[in-house]
Amino acid sequence: MSSKRCTVIGGSGFLGRHLVERLVDRGYTVNVFDIRQAYELPGVTFHQGDLCDKQALLVALKDVSIVFHCASPAPGSDDRALFQRVNIDGTQTVIQACHEAGVQKLILTSSASVVFEGTDIKNGREDLPYAKKPIDYYTETKIQQEKLVLEACSKEKGFLTVAIRPHGIFGPRDPQLVPILVDTARRGKMKFIIGDGSNLVDFTYVENVVHGHILAAEHLKADSPLCGQAYHITNDEPVRFWDFMSQILVGLGYSAPRYHLPYTLVYGIALLLWLIALVLRPLIRIKPTFTPMRVALAGTHHYYSCTRAKKDMGYQPPVPLQEAIVRTVESYPHLQKGA
Numbered sequence: 575m576s577s578k579r580c581t582v583i584g585g586s587g588f589l590g591r592h593l594v595e596r597l598v599d600r601g602y603t604v605n606v607f608d609i610r611q612a613y614e615l616p617g618v619t620f621h622q623g624d625l626c627d628k629q630a631l632l633v634a635l636k637d638v639s640i641v642f643h644c645a646s647p648a649p650g651s652d653d654r655a656l657f658q659r660v661n662i663d664g665t666q667t668v669i670q671a672c673h674e675a676g677v678q679k680l681i682l683t684s685s686a687s688v689v690f691e692g693t694d695i696k697n698g699r700e701d702l703p704y705a706k707k708p709i710d711y712y713t714e715t716k717i718q719q720e721k722l723v724l725e726a727c728s729k730e731k732g733f734l735t736v737a738i739r740p741h742g743i744f745g746p747r748d749p750q751l752v753p754i755l756v757d758t759a760r761r762g763k764m765k766f767i768i769g770d771g772s773n774l775v776d777f778t779y780v781e782n783v784v785h786g787h788i789l790a791a792e793h794l795k796a797d798s799p800l801c802g803q804a805y806h807i808t809n810d811e812p813v814r815f816w817d818f819m820s821q822i823l824v825g826l827g828y829s830a831p832r833y834h835l836p837y838t839l840v841y842g843i844a845l846l847l848w849l850i851a852l853v854l855r856p857l858i859r860i861k862p863t864f865t866p867m868r869v870a871l872a873g874t875h876h877y878y879s880c881t882r883a884k885k886d887m888g889y890q891p892p893v894p895l896q897e898a899i900v901r902t903v904e905s906y907p908h909l910q911k912g913a
């Protein structure tokens with residue numbers, strides 16, 4: 575079996591598609607398994623299906639040595655049952671299917687948020703404990719998912735696993751960060767800075783995240799330290815959350831937020847709105863922009879050390895932050911003010 579045959583589960587998504595494109599450039603033969611087919615690419619075979627369906631997965635894993643698992647429901651969803659089904663039960667199914675298909679390596683896209691509880695993290699390393707009180711269902715199930723994948727690593731069985739923990743992925747075609755930011759600005763709600771605006775955060779350019787995944791796949795061997803480990807992959811350039819948001823907004827022609835609001839006040843309001851939305855859910859579906867998770871992310875320090883990835887797999891982010899911001903802004907002409 576060729577070591578360059580792989581399947582990308584979630585390959586139609588934002589990160590997954592960038593990963594597929596890079597893998598093809600590097601001479602890999604790529605299958606995509608996703609609930610939807612979003613594009614066509616020469617040399618890529620698409621398999622449409624739900625990752626909870628083992629029989630469908632087995633077809634996409636035939637004769638494949640590496641599996642990248644980067645599928646997840648959108649983090650903004652509040653559907654607890656969906657997160658449980660896809661991130662936990664579905665990941666168990668992925669592991670079983672890998673065993674049955676004779677896959678040798680599984681690379682999971684986890685998240686640095688698995689250790690985030692809504693309070694400051696400065697230069698956090700991978701040995702921080704998992705969040706005891708995860709801030710939402712997404713984080714809760716990403717923790718369980720990561721544990722399942724790392725525990726499945728077995729040199730004896732010839733099945734090696736590793737988890738990549740990116741943070742705040744951004745770049746061309748991202749359906750979340752820039753579109754949500756612009757939508758909020760267009761509705762006149764991006765006037766306020768939550769807290770004093772000095773909190774440092776990691777935002778990671780999508781190509782750097784892809785680079786981390788490919789390095790992990792290529793360095794994952796029975797005698798390597800990567801087996802069963804998690805790795806932070808960031809731009810390694812923490813930036814003030816509000817400077818980053820302002821640069822994107824100004825680049826697209828919108829005004830940067832100027833007025834400060836106390837963090838605890840905004841967090842309290844977000845919590846209240848979330849509770850109201852929960853109570854009213856049987857009658858009406860409300861989706862507040864400022865969720866407790868977003869407020870916590872916008873008002874605290876959360877940046878992570880990638881020393882382990884540098885040491886074990888020679889990781890260095892290929893695209894620096896300023897270059898990444900320019901490329902991102904240029905990739906959204908349709909979101910420019912007045913477009």
Ligand SMILES: NC(=O)C1=CN([C@@H]2O[C@H](COP(=O)(O)OP(=O)(O)OC[C@H]3O[C@@H](n4cnc5c(N)ncnc54)[C@H](OP(=O)(O)O)[C@@H]3O)[C@@H](O)[C@H]2O)C=CC1
Binds near residue numbers: 623644716741
């Ligand atoms: N974006 C970020 O800032 C960060 C993301 N991550 C992780 O990176 C990974 C990729 O994220 P991102 O690219 O942003 O997400 P996307 O939503 O863009 O991509 C995920 C893909 O998986 C698909 N999918 C969802 N459920 C299933 C299923 N049951 N079976 C098959 N395919 C399914 C989605 O389809 P559909 O769109 O139809 O649901 C989508 O095509 C995720 O695991 C996420 O947790 C980690 C840290 C930060």
Ligand SMILES: CC(C)CCC[C@@H](C)[C@H]1CC[C@H]2C3=C(CC[C@]12C)[C@@]1(C)CCC(=O)C[C@@H]1CC3
Binds near residue numbers: 871
């Ligand atoms: C309305 C504004 C206060 C915020 C707009 C930007 C946000 C949409 C994004 C800022 C940080 C982002 C982020 C994620 C999603 C988009 C943001 C909240 C994640 C939750 C995506 C999934 C993860 O694993 C962690 C990410 C952390 C940062």
